[in-house]
Amino acid sequence: MKMKYMIAALMLAGSTLFAGGFTLYSNDLGGQLTKAQEASSFGCDGSNISPELHWSNAPSGTKSFAVTVYDPDAPTGSGWWHWVVFNIPSSINALPADFGNVSKTATLSAIQSITDYGKAGFGGACPPKGDKAHRYIFTVHALSVDKLPLDASSMPALVGFMLGANTLAKATLVSYYQR
Numbered sequence: 001m002k003m004k005y006m007i008a009a010l011m012l013a014g015s016t017l018f019a020g021g022f023t024l025y026s027n028d029l030g031g032q033l034t035k036a037q038e039a040s041s042f043g044c045d046g047s048n049i050s051p052e053l054h055w056s057n058a059p060s061g062t063k064s065f066a067v068t069v070y071d072p073d074a075p076t077g078s079g080w081w082h083w084v085v086f087n088i089p090s091s092i093n094a095l096p097a098d099f100g101n102v103s104k105t106a107t108l109s110a111i112q113s114i115t116d117y118g119k120a121g122f123g124g125a126c127p128p129k130g131d132k133a134h135r136y137i138f139t140v141h142a143l144s145v146d147k148l149p150l151d152a153s154s155m156p157a158l159v160g161f162m163l164g165a166n167t168l169a170k171a172t173l174v175s176y177y178q179r
Contacts, residue, residue, distance in 0.1 A: 021057040024140045024171035028052045028097055033136060033177040039124035041117065044179070050083060050100030050122035055093055055140045059169045062090050062142040066163055068156075071125070073134040076116075081156035082136065083122045084113045086163070087147045113154040120152050125177040133178035142169045 028036070028051035038046020053067060066086035074080035083100055088110040095108075100122020102112050117123035127134040143166045150159060 039126035044126035052097040133176040
């Protein structure tokens with residue numbers, strides 16, 4: 001009997017997070033990242049340009065959005081956060097290419113916080129040479145709050161905790177990159 005309730009709870013949780021066809025798209029991303037999205041640090045020589053992202057069908061009650069990029073395959077034991085943006089107004093449904101350049105955030109009043117590169121803004125892909133292709137998980141979160149009570153110095157784990165507590169739905173794209 002307990003298993004029946006656990007399955008019902010998981011189905012309800014899944015339908016809450018993925019309700020209504022909330023979808024993330026990109027004109028810049030296919031199944032593979034390019035040199036444009038490769039980092040220009042840590043031994044990589046890419047352009048470090050965040051891709052254009054746009055989303056549709058956010059659930060009713062959405063008060064703001066957040067965007068994250070995470071590499072679960074990074075050889076750190078805990079993955080690698082490449083981009084953390086939050087407090088994107090609910091009236092916005094797209095980020096232009098190179099929005100991850102922190103000087104562009106002011107035009108939207110969104111906050112880009114610290115990544116695992118140790119600074120705010122987009123940090124492109126830079127898997128170790130010869131390693132398997134890494135997954136780069138781009139996620140937009142529809143949030144139940146106007147603003148997260150965080151600032152640009154907030155670490156990714158703290159932002160992730162707050163996202164988990166306030167996410168109505170999320171949509172994800174996965175791209176791969178290998179050097």
